Amino acid sequence: MAERISPPAALSNRALAGDAEAQFELAELYMQSEHDDDIILAEEWALKAADGGLVEAMYWLGEGYTVYAKELVEEDPAESKAHFELAYYWLSKANMKQHPAATLELANFYRRGDVIEKDVEKSISLVKQAAEWGEYQAMRDLAFIYENGLGTDVDEEKAALWTAKADALEQANS
Incomplete structure (x- = not known):
């Protein structure tokens, strides 16, 4: 034990x-x-x-509920949905307090359509918001979105801009 x-x-x-x-x-x-x-x-x-x-606790809960919901999706869909709803709630609260990583995870809810209506435009908007707030992964994701025209027009200039910002952040943190 x-x-x-x-x-x-x-x-x-x-x-x-x-x-x-x-x-x-x-x-x-x-x-x-x-x-x-x-x-x-x-x-x-x-x-x-x-x-x-405490915004970090909001994010922590949102992430934890998301992970647990994904684990339960096959075994217990109703319980999974309840945990996705809790995750969405706490990630939304953290987003309102400008938590970049929570905002990026919230974008995934809109991309996948977890407990909310799928909305690719809203997802991209949230990825951009997280990137603007300094979230490294959001910068990489946004560059990929623009480079490949995922839910938006291909924009090589914006892709290059976000790649450069991510590279600069990575360099600064090395």
């Missing part, structure tokens, strides 16, 4: 006092466990942090 997580008392106290960053730190700590009760606590603390306005 897996070991339970025992968080530091100071961290637990800060989280219980409503500190969203401490709540999210607890969520991440509990998520490292393989014990089912700790995984439940991870979600509960992440929800508290997200409800407290």
Whole structure:
């Protein structure tokens, strides 16, 4: 049987006092466990942090619910749909707070039509928004979209611009 997580008392106290960053730190700590009760606590603390306005917790929840929904799609479509809806909710909230990676993942919801109507134009708009906010993968995706005319006209100039921006960001982070 897996070991339970025992968080530091100071961290637990800060989280219980409503500190969203401490709540999210607890969520991440509990998520490292393989014990089912700790995984439940991870979600509960992440929800508290997200409800407290912590954008990183919103993104974390959105990503987590997306991964889980994809795992369940064949086995339990109704449960999968419920998790896609939760993912969409939290990614949308993070997008409103200009979280680039959440915005890129939200674009994928529009591209695939997960729990919302498929809308390629909206998907491209969100990819562009994420790229403008500095999301490296969004820059690469946008260059590919323009280079291949995926949902838009081929635009080699825009493709080259976004490739150059992604290359510059990659170089700066090396």
